[in-house]
Amino acid sequence: MKVTSITWGSDISLFAEACDKLGIELHAWSTNELKNDDTKLEKCIESFEHADVIILRPASEGIWNEIIEKINNDVPVISFGYDTSLWKLSNTPLKIVATVSTYHVYSGLENIKNMFKYIGKETLGLDYNVDPPQDLMWQGIYHPDARNAFENIDDYLEWYKPSKQYMIGILFFRTYWANGDIEIVDTLVRELEKKFDVIPAFCHGMGDKNTGIKTSGEVTDRFFKGRIDIMVDLQSIFHAGSIDDSVNALKILDVPVIHPLVSYYSTMDEWSADISGMSSSQIGWSVAMPEFEGVIEPVIIGVSQTKEGHGSEFECHVPINERITKIVKKIEKWVLLKNKPVSQRKVAFILHNNPCASVEATVGAGAHLDSLESVSRILGAMKKTGY
Secondary structure, X not given: XXXXXXXXXXHHHHHHHHHHHHOOEEEEEEXXXXXXXXXXXXXXXXXXXXXXXXXXXXOOOOHHHHHXXXXXXXXXXXXXXXXXXXXXHOOOOHXXXXXXXXXXXXXXXXXXXXXXXXXXXXXXXXXXXXXXXXXXXXXXXXXXXXXXXXXXXXXXXXXXXXXXXXXEEEEEEHHHHHHOOOHHHHHXXXXXXOOOEEEEEEEOEOOEOOXXXXXXXXXXXXXXXXXXXXXXXXXXXXXXXXXXXXXXXXXXHOOOEEOOEEEOOOOHHHHHHOOOOOOHHHHHHHHHHHXXXXXXXXXXXXXXXXXXXXXXXXXXXXXXXXXXXXXXXXXXXXXXHHOOOHHHOOOOOOXXXXXXXXXXXXOOEEOOEEHXXXXXXXXXXXXXXXX
């Protein structure tokens, strides 16, 4: 069986490993590489003519208009993903598309292997023994030294045996764990464990009561509440349902939330050469929006890297080691500050001053805000709490 797939870059490593184990010839492409490389786009379109099956996970990028025009509809086409409106690009029965999507959502190597066997059996009549989608853990606790992930905190702590004064919680996406794209988390855990105990928890982010998927807020409540001194949030946005639910969940957690960044599409060289560091869309999504939740320290700690394995190229994410060290030093400072008596903390307020206008008119200027009065009230409130 020859398969051409166009999906997200994070899918390709599992797809390639599954196809390698099954003896399936896979030509796998990510949307990101096709929109940035005309040569690869041409090769991808050429591969349509030789494919027995075409698998698509469409997105909103404009490159998809060109891809769709060139698809060979003489072979089975399966278009799946979270946006069910894009399933209409399929020419296979809806049941097949829905089942493929379920295998993919559950993820993990065995599910992806069975997904390809299911596709071969249902669309080409190949003689495969196929297991149905197996429910993989939606949320849990991962540690690089543990053989399996833990479903509850008590089992993890019994295995982990905390021994240090302070505990750090790490929250990251389930897809990292399910796809094996875990090097950044592993490196962060190792660096933190030089000074702290850790609870590295993964979850889907958005909740779904029908499938048992917990929100980020529910996961932090279950695994972190009352146990950690700092939370390191590697998810783009902290989800607890509504905006109010997210704010309340963070208030209940009541610890500083550190928010390191990963440049999902830039390599180390590209990130180093880019004066902006990140694209405007990723700055909006990964920096500006999370700041409304009160998270801090948006330091980049990881970048994208293209690797080869199982006959395919795929994107993964790797740590910037000196940046990991930097963020851990910052975490150490925040832990010390959190446990420092209020009366001994020193706080500075930095006010805006436009050098192009007179000093008196611009000190503390803020659009539609009375900044000086706000600072005055904050200082009064701080004094009442012991500052």
